[in-house]
Amino acid sequence: MPANAVPARLTGAIEGFYGRPWSAAERLQFVTDLAELGLDAYLYAPKADAHLRRGWAEPWPAAEAASLAQLSRHCQAVGLAFGLGLSPFRLYADYGRAARRALQARIHQLDDLGAAFLAVLFDDMPGDTAELAARQAEIVADVAAWSGAERLLVCPTYYSDDPVLDRVFGQRPAGYREALGAALPPRAGIFWTGRTVCAPSISGGDVVDAAAAFGRPVTLWDNWPVNDGAKRSLHLYLRPPPDRGGALDGACAGHLCNAMNQPVLSLPALAGLAELHGRLPSAADWLAERLGPAVAGALSEDAAFLEQRPRDALERHEEARLRERYAALGGAAARELLAWLDGAWSFDPDCLTD
Template identity: 30%
Template sequence: MATGRNPLTRPVRTDGAKVLSFLLIGVLVLLTCAADQLADLYPLPLFPASVRVFPAPQSIDTVGTAVSLRGRVVIDRGPETDSAALEIVRQTVAKAGGTLESDHAAGSGLTRVFMGTPEDNPRIKTALVAMGMDGSEALGKPEGYVLAAGLNGRQQAVVLAGHDQDGVYYAAQTLRQVAEDSGEVHVVIKDWPLMSIRGVVEGFYGFPWTHQARLDQLEFYGRQKLNTYMFSPKDDPLLREEWRQQYTARQLEELSEVVRTATRNHVRFVYALSPGMDICYSNKADLDTALDKLQTLYQLGVKTFVIALDDIDLSLTCPEDREGNVEGERGVAAAQASFLNRINRQFVRENPDVSALAMVPTKYYGTEKDPYKEELGAKLDADVLVQWTGPDIVSRAITSGSAEAATSVYGSPDQPRRIFLWDNYPVNDFAPDRLYLGPAVARDPHLHDVVAGITANPMVQAYASMPALASFADYMWNGPGSDREDSLNAAFEWIAGPDADVQAGVKAFADLNTSWDIDELSVKSPLLKADMEEFWRSYEAGTVNDSALERRAAMISSLPEVLSRVSVQGFYHDALNWIESAASYGEAVQDAITILAAAKKGDESAVAAARSGLDAARERASQATQQAFDHPDVKPRVGDGMFEAFLERAIRESDHALGH
């Protein structure tokens, strides 16, 4: 600037760049004013952040303007709208800080939530048209739903529309996730399940789940959009050894509560009777006893039944069966088919509200043809479903090809049998010293094209099974779109609760219990392994100070206190023995690091003191016991042997450093 020149009187050049800059400024001012006006009418962010939804929906898009549930809210519902879905919406609004008002409320700043099926609530169609939404694909599929946020005229609106009341319920569950953090809805979701049977079979050997655990599981299944719970604990005597005995009044009362809880959470309670240990298939008295048992459960509200003939001798034990059937496996299959057909024709088909009968065959795995499977397929009524565990009893991998082969094996190439999976993951009755906290793996993403669905067999520990089951739920709903690792982590966060330290503790503990014995490809404790490998690289380079392993070991040693604060307390109690064992190993690793540092300095007294602590911690780790049904003293296994290997190497390295 020249001396003595007044900038306020300097002439201004009106070239193109200057004109463009002034125009841009003007546009920004107008946009700011418009945004201010919109904010007065709709005080919401224009471009909200994305959300996580589990199971993964078929399609999800964000919308430009979020709809708030934090203010005045009216629920516009059809007369048949599901009561459980309605309660979820009310809870979601309350958690967001909103106020529910009467149906006739009016005025600015009001959000209207449309709920129900289009047939039951015709205003849903009008609202979707006003939003420019076409939800016909999702609303044309069983259990499908549309969740849409937008403007219905000038009014904020959220639509929760279902193909049926199951769909309405799932739309409400998705709303809970979408609005959980912000109290706002800024998505359009069109969604439906790819498998019609999505669930859990309580089918393990060992202590059956407690009554409360079952109730809590069913609430969890509703959250995860699982729709089936199969009641088949192997060590429940009234299902197997004493199957002829009827339930007491108290037992029926408990079962009735479980059935009601299942129904409220849109879960089918499936009763699996297992009479095969001593049944006479040809005996009318045994048939009548089985029918009476099923009728008792039917009167409680059970509408789906399975006859489980697994884990029994492949032979006919009573004279009537031997007289009426050929010897060998074909005779067994024919006798079973005759019994099942009579159950199907005299009970299932006679009650139109009862779902198709299912059965678990005695040879329930594999894809090879054999006399038993051929005879069963030929003689069993075509509408009876068969449950199959995959290529093996506990199958590492299940492909669409193997499942398709099974449909022919239990039926024929011309008339394949409808099957669904009894998937033996994450069940641990064959390894009671283990917890399996990893995701479902090696299941073909397109398996839904072949099988009707899956019931996953969980661990004896009901609450510790939840993460793996959440991962399965994601896969069952939408195999091609699922991220089973992500859904697993979301379940860990839900179990932990909002505390970041507890979340980190749950994930550190889960890392110690990730691998699956059946899958040699599964990674063993990957986070612990990485920190140990980095520690040894640093040690060999001459330093062991402030290592990630030392921090992880400190965290692991604090797990009993940290995990006692999880939101889902059942998880803590299920895993307590493993938690305590891990904590002791964490202390031992800290002592081992101290030993190594002291040994490098030649401080034998410090080494001896730390070695004493290490030995005591390692002894405590091996003393934690877990009671199993037929093993009163099982030592929990954590860390996949890495703790033990690290401690042994640390002792060798320290001895070497000291010249021993």
């Protein structure tokens, strides 16, 4: 894929979780892995990056900006579309002249990083604003006019049918999806997570219904294998995305999986994504080569157990077995699993939708 090009159908990963973000070195390796899997897109949008969320109007310090510029160049070098996710927290509640100037300045700063696509993310914010869809569409129209990114995506405040969003962020306005889809600029795509925030399955009918409601194809923000919630942080998700036949439907404009807090342990799910979309002949073979056959085999054998049994419910002998097995195996994936057992990734209470 040429530098800065955006594929017709985005297929890749999101760093979009709550909690401790990855290091610069972890990101560079993760992007390399995505490219080797045959995937084509990476979206940088960690919730812990305040310069994308509550402090969205403030530019990154020089060192962080340089690190992101290096990441953007690396994505281009390996053939991945690099995306940035801006979450201008509650900007729609008071989008006056000063806020508009601040947003325009920030969009120009993001453009300087060379992102091939830009996502405006209204997720996990209160929806208690009159004419919410119209206000959000106004912001996106301005971004579309100012941004040099080749593609623009939008995550609605109500990005799923899941009633947990109404309980946490307020009752969604009647006809919100239809109003937002009708008011957005034609080139703006829509992120959607499925019928629930962390969908156990996504069917073709699910995708068609969502696309019909928004009046345009949807791009899946697939919350598999992400594990940042109060309950999900006690599990590891090491299988391919389950029951995702709808991800191949014509009403779907792309499929991006939100990674776990553990970058290397996210690879089994992402290898499954690549195989699902025909980018990889065999996820198992790729994982055996990347992680080593012993580690890949152990993770496959333990996948169901780690997905079903929460960490805080492990019997002493069960935890001892895991520690002994992965300490003996060694390698980055094993180190992440052992660190997870030690509670290295603490739950971020800002994550409200588990």
